[in-house]
Amino acid sequence: MTAAGTLIRSITILIVAAAVHSRAEDAISGRWEGTARIPDDGLTVVVDLAQENGRWVGSIIIPGFGVKGTPLTDVKVQPPDVNVAVKSPMGIQLKLRLDANNKLAGNFEQAGNRAPLTLQKTGPPQVEYPPRSTAVARELEGEWKGDYEMFGYTRHVSIKFANRPDGATADFVIVGRKHNVLPVDLVTQEGDLVTVDSREMGFSFEGRLRDGKLTGAIRQAAMETPLVLARVK
Amino acid sequence: MFRGDAMHSGTYTGPAPRQFHRVKWKFPTGDRVISSPVFKDNLIYFGGDDGNVYAVDTETGHQIWKRATNGPVPATPAVADGTVYIGSYDGKFYAFNAQTGALKWKFSTDGERRFEAKGLHGMQPKNQTIADPFDIFLSSPVVANGSVYFGSGDGNVYALDSATGDLRWKFKTGDVVHASPALGDGVLFFGSWDSYFYAVDAVTGKEKWRFHGGEDPMIHNQVGFQSSPAVVNGTVYTGCRDSNLYVLDAATGKEKWRFFNDLSWVITSPAVADGKVFFATSDSSLYHVVDASSGKPIVRQQGKAYMFSSPAVGSDVVFIGVLNGTLEARDPKTGDLLWDFKVEKSKQNNSWVLTGDRKFNVPFLFHSNWREAPLVATDQQSRIGGIYSSPLVVNGVVYFGSADGFVYALE
Numbered sequence: 326m327t328a329a330g331t332l333i334r335s336i337t338i339l340i341v342a343a344a345v346h347s348r349a350e351d352a353i354s355g356r357w358e359g360t361a362r363i364p365d366d367g368l369t370v371v372v373d374l375a376q377e378n379g380r381w382v383g384s385i386i387i388p389g390f391g392v393k394g395t396p397l398t399d400v401k402v403q404p405p406d407v408n409v410a411v412k413s414p415m416g417i418q419l420k421l422r423l424d425a426n427n428k429l430a431g432n433f434e435q436a437g438n439r440a441p442l443t444l445q446k447t448g449p450p451q452v453e454y455p456p457r458s459t460a461v462a463r464e465l466e467g468e469w470k471g472d473y474e475m476f477g478y479t480r481h482v483s484i485k486f487a488n489r490p491d492g493a494t495a496d497f498v499i500v501g502r503k504h505n506v507l508p509v510d511l512v513t514q515e516g517d518l519v520t521v522d523s524r525e526m527g528f529s530f531e532g533r534l535r536d537g538k539l540t541g542a543i544r545q546a547a548m549e550t551p552l553v554l555a556r557v558k
Numbered sequence: 559m560f561r562g563d564a565m566h567s568g569t570y571t572g573p574a575p576r577q578f579h580r581v582k583w584k585f586p587t588g589d590r591v592i593s594s595p596v597f598k599d600n601l602i603y604f605g606g607d608d609g610n611v612y613a614v615d616t617e618t619g620h621q622i623w624k625r626a627t628n629g630p631v632p633a634t635p636a637v638a639d640g641t642v643y644i645g646s647y648d649g650k651f652y653a654f655n656a657q658t659g660a661l662k663w664k665f666s667t668d669g670e671r672r673f674e675a676k677g678l679h680g681m682q683p684k685n686q687t688i689a690d691p692f693d694i695f696l697s698s699p700v701v702a703n704g705s706v707y708f709g710s711g712d713g714n715v716y717a718l719d720s721a722t723g724d725l726r727w728k729f730k731t732g733d734v735v736h737a738s739p740a741l742g743d744g745v746l747f748f749g750s751w752d753s754y755f756y757a758v759d760a761v762t763g764k765e766k767w768r769f770h771g772g773e774d775p776m777i778h779n780q781v782g783f784q785s786s787p788a789v790v791n792g793t794v795y796t797g798c799r800d801s802n803l804y805v806l807d808a809a810t811g812k813e814k815w816r817f818f819n820d821l822s823w824v825i826t827s828p829a830v831a832d833g834k835v836f837f838a839t840s841d842s843s844l845y846h847v848v849d850a851s852s853g854k855p856i857v858r859q860q861g862k863a864y865m866f867s868s869p870a871v872g873s874d875v876v877f878i879g880v881l882n883g884t885l886e887a888r889d890p891k892t893g894d895l896l897w898d899f900k901v902e903k904s905k906q907n908n909s910w911v912l913t914g915d916r917k918f919n920v921p922f923l924f925h926s927n928w929r930e931a932p933l934v935a936t937d938q939q940s941r942i943g944g945i946y947s948s949p950l951v952v953n954g955v956v957y958f959g960s961a962d963g964f965v966y967a968l969e
Contacts, residue, residue: 365908391925414921435922437914438907476780476821477772502820547680547927548776 349404350376352423356451357444361433370433370442372419374400374407375450384453385411394453407431414525458492458512462534465493465519469539469554478502482543484521484530484554486512495521497528530554559596559636560698561827561868561948564741566788568829568836570951574872575969576887578897582955582967583619587612590940591959592632592694594868594948598656602950602957603642604965605631611644611652612965613659616952619967623659627652629670633696634738634948636706638720643699643706646670651699651708651716653723663723668712670696673734673751675778682928691936692825693751693784694866694946698738700746705760707746709735715748715756717763727763731756733782737796738827742789742808749783749796755804757794757811767811772800786827786868793850795835797824803837803846805853815853819844826878827868827948832890836876838865843917845869845878845886845893857893861886862916868948870956877956879945882916885958885968903943903962911942 354375361368371386374397383397392413399410405423410416419442421431433442468485480501487494493512499505507523514520519539521530532541532554539554561568588608595602601613601622607630613622629647636643641662642654649669653662672693677684697709706720711734717726732752739748741760749755755769774780785797793814794806803817803824822842829836830850838845843864847857867879875896876888883904887896904912913919923935940946943962950957955969 363910364906366910390922415925416921435910436917436919438910438919440910475776476774547677547682547684550776 349423350402352427353402353404353407353429354450355446356448357429358447359429359442359444361440361442363433363438363440368433368440370419370444372397372409372429372444373450373452374402374409375452377452382452383409383450385409385417390415396453396455456511456513458494459514460488461486461493461512461514461519463488465514465534468557470557471539471552471554473543473550473552475501475545475548475550482530482552482554483557484539497521497523497530499528559638559700560594560634560738560786561740561788561829562870562950564700564702565790566738566740566786566827567790567831568788568827568868568948569831569871571873572952573954574875574877574951575954575956576875576896578887578899579969581899582969584967585612585614585619585621585965587963587965589630589963590632590961591963591965592630592946592961593959594634594698595950595957595959595965596635596637597950597952597957598637601656602965603635603637603644603656604947604959605633605635605644605646606959606963607632608963609646609648611635611642611654611659613642613656614965616955616957616967625652625654625659625661631696632694632946634698636699636701638701638706641720643701643708643720645696645699645708645710647696649710649712651706651718651723653706653720665716665718665723665725667710667716668714670711671734672711673736673782677777679779679932680777680927681932688933691933692823692866693734693736695736695784697736697748698786700739700741702741702760707739707741707760709737709739709748709750711736713750713752715739715746715758717746717760729756729758729763729765737783738786740787740789740794742794743792745808747787747789747794747796747808749785749787749798751782751784753781753783753800755783755787755794755796755798755806755811757808769804769806769811769813771798771804772802774800780821784823784825788828788830790830790850795828795830795850797826797828797837799823799825801839803828803835803848803853805835805850817846817848817853825866829869829871829876831871834890836869836871836890838867838869838878840864840866843880845888847890847893857891859888859893859895863912863918866946867958870949870951872951872956877949877951877958879947879949879958879960881939881944881946882912882918883943883945883960883962884916885945885949885956885966887956899966899968901943901945901960901962901964901966903941903960907942909938909941911938 627646731750863882947959
């Protein structure tokens with residue numbers, strides 16, 4: 326074979342391989358639905374997987390378990406293997422492989438338990454995206470403090486707002502018997518209404534900026550207590 | 559009687575299995591066994607959530623008799639003078655012949671109920687009154703001086719003539735009394751869900767003192783005495799849902815010390831032996847041994863799951879049940895696990911009630927606090943064979959009930 330022939334053959338192989346890879350990725354993109362066979366129960370699982378700007382994104386729904394449109398994290402698609410994690414208190418992992426019947430089959434893992442899971446494609450992907458933090462007004466930037474009482478003792482709250490290019494952030498600290506630094510995943514401001522969420526810890530603050538104070542309530546799971554925050558000078 | 563004696567010390571003399579050899583027998587019933595077995599004359603007696611009261615031969619594990627009540631019996635009987643005394647969720651208190659099970663008498667209280675509150679434990683909607691699924695035990699009686707004493711969901715503590723069932727006196731508290739009264743020096747000690755702990759003259763029913771535990775007007779989670787007290791050497795030891803272990807002067811009710819457990823309930827009834835207090839917690843799942851005079855920590859062991867069962871202190875081993883369906887045997891000095899026994903139902907782990915390392919799979923179970931979801935989750939928890947029952951140790955054998963419906967004898 327001539328040098329030109331070798332080159333043409335190599336290019337052809339690369340094109341075919343890329344096409345096959347692309348077809349495999351196309352096969353994985355979509356809405357998938359199935360059942361995880363946990364002992365004495367069946368868990369309906371709906372997974373949306375899509376490619377976006379060259380990377381894989383996705384979300385998951387588990388009806389009856391309060392999981393709706395929860396983002397997939399750590400999505401690894403290397404056809405035929407699909408491995409994803411779900412960032413939620415449940416801590417779910419899916420370890421799947423596209424089989425000859427075009428089904429994603431593998432395991433549903435949660436908290437050290439493992440159950441067989443088979444998913445069948447039911448349509449195009451409908452990936453949900455989590456809400457994003459907004460910017461906050463300049464007068465809100467900086468540290469705010471206040472106290473509330475629960476279970477007979479006082480807790481001191483500090484929220485420190487800062488604007489970043491992709492939305493506001495907040496340092497959320499509650500000091501009672503312990504010093505708790507809460508991870509914040511959402512900060513929003515709509516008019517005078519300000520919210521700070523730590524969904525991982527189940528805490529949130531919601532208040533209105535009026536007369537130089539943030540007047541609202543702190544919520545811990547189902548418990549809601551009034552809280553007024555004043556700017557630290 | 560419950561916890562071995564009228565003072566509820568929770569200590570058992572004689573040999574105890576420091577190593578596990580075998581299941582001597584297991585006895586099936588029709589529903590959960592929350593009750594703790596008590597021993598008398600080669601029989602054990604206990605109640606079942608199937609509504610029956612049972613007498614079972616300790617050697618063979620065969621049923622000697624059973625008698626039906628009209629409600630679950632998650633109470634521990636007292637056996638005295640040839641009579642078995644026990645209450646039922648049907649609101650009646652029964653006296654049976656210990657040998658035959660024949661009914662001697664029964665007494666009607668003003669009716670049983672569980673502790674309840676609006677927005678309980680953060681369940682929603684918050685204006686809905688919800689019965690507490692963790693109010694799992696009924697009060698167990700104590701018998702002394704011709705009287706039988708017990709608490710009731712009607713808020714009363716009753717003193718009845720033990721021979722006839724006639725009412726001698728009743729003492730009204732502000733809420734459910736499902737803790738079991740302890741008796742020491744002619745005084746009855748008990749806590750109520752009204753947040754108070756009481757000392758009452760056993761003869762007259764007159765209050766001697768009361769002690770105020772914590773309150774929780776928001777979600778009613780950190781309130782009430784569910785633990786039953788132990789009275790040893792003029793001192794009262796009791797757990798509380800406000801997450802404290804309280805230690806009080808028996809004569810005055812004055813607090814000697816308290817041990818705070820970071821918002822985790824103390825449902826177990828403390829055992830007191832050799833100058834030490836043995837108890838455990840619910841959510842934090844900690845097994846504690848503290849100095850009885852000072853409260854200074856001696857042993858702190860991290861368990862796997864909630865403990866409602868009360869520790870039984872044998873000669874050189876401590877037994878405690880865990881709600882993940884495990885009976886644990888621990889070294890009294892170090893708290894180290896000597897051996898454990900897992901009921902079959904807990905190994906099946908239906909509906910993934912447990913995590914892979916046998917903790918409660920809380921985010922999976924309690925994913926909603928609306929409607930009946932938390933109640934269903936609580937029910938699921940018990941279906942894996944949780945051990946609420948407090949172990950009984952007799953002649954080298956440990957006996958306990960499980961929510962899988964069996965009573966086990968291990969040696």
